[in-house]
Amino acid sequence: MKLYDSIIKTVLDETKKAGVVDITDNAASAWPVNEQSELVMQRDSAFELGGGVNPSVNYTLVSTEHIVSEDGVFLVGPDLSGINSDVAFARIVIIETEEIGESEEAYNAIRDMEFARYHVFPKGYMVRVSSQSNQEQVRISKEAKAKGIDFSAIGKAYIEKYKAIAHVKNVRVIFITKAETVEILKPYAKTADDITKSLTHIYDGLATDCGHCDFKKVCDEVEGMREMHLGMAKKNK
Ligand code: SF4
Numbered sequence: 070m071k072l073y074d075s076i077i078k079t080v081l082d083e084t085k086k087a088g089v090v091d092i093t094d095n096a097a098s099a100w101p102v103n104e105q106s107e108l109v110m111q112r113d114s115a116f117e118l119g120g121g122v123n124p125s126v127n128y129t130l131v132s133t134e135h136i137v138s139e140d141g142v143f144l145v146g147p148d149l150s151g152i153n154s155d156v157a158f159a160r161i162v163i164i165e166t167e168e169i170g171e172s173e174e175a176y177n178a179i180r181d182m183e184f185a186r187y188h189v190f191p192k193g194y195m196v197r198v199s200s201q202s203n204q205e206q207v208r209i210s211k212e213a214k215a216k217g218i219d220f221s222a223i224g225k226a227y228i229e230k231y232k233a234i235a236h237v238k239n240v241r242v243i244f245i246t247k248a249e250t251v252e253i254l255k256p257y258a259k260t261a262d263d264i265t266k267s268l269t270h271i272y273d274g275l276a277t278d279c280g281h282c283d284f285k286k287v288c289d290e291v292e293g294m295r296e297m298h299l300g301m302a303k304k305n306k
Pocket residue numbers: 267271276277278279280282283284285286288294295296298299
């Protein structure tokens with residue numbers, strides 16, 4: 070699947086320009102997680118990622134083009150130990166999958182990846198998301214900060230969740246706390262989401278009626294999307 074590849078290239082180029090650092094090995098293991106979202110009260114909060122007037126965004130990109138050759142956690146900007154007040158925040162996940170084709174399996178894999186995106190609950194790390202605007206705000210507890218919480222361990226918790234999904238090979242989690250880079254990469258969330266939504270409808274059996282299709286704009290913009298749907302329809306005839 071190459072549909073997200075031009076956004077992946079932009080993310081990799083922009084984070085490189087911004088001085089991205091590989092922090093995979095900073096933590097020996099994943100940060101502990103809860104079964105469900107934990108409430109961190111304001112009075113127990115050390116600071117918020119993407120809080121207040123700070124920009125925030127989260128999105129997931131999928132490829133089969135050997136772009137992510139191993140699991141990794143990357144960071145642009147200060148790590149959690151170096152933050153003492155609200156900052157801008159982005160969490161961008163790039164997932165390398167096996168060629169999942171155009172079957173029900175592909176539909177299930179995309180659905181499971183969307184589920185995983187919002188269902189990791191690290192201890193002392195309260196995530197609030199808006200799936201409408203793709204914003205993500207995180208409240209870090211004073212206790213977690215005192216225990217040395219860092220993005221390497223949080224990234225590993227996300228990687229574990231994604232790796233439990235069938236067909237996922239490698240996962241790269243990129244955290245960004247530098248406002249300028251968050252602002253540059255924020256607009257791509259909408260295109261990434263439009264691709265995912267279109268894909269789920271296509272896998273769901275959307276008729277190939279381009280003249281009356283809600284996803285025409287996506288197909289006009291994203292290379293390979295129209296070919297994929299028309300190719301699938303031809304095969305299924
Ligand atoms: S090819 Fe694109 S525009 Fe045409 S029906 Fe399929 S999703 Fe809609």
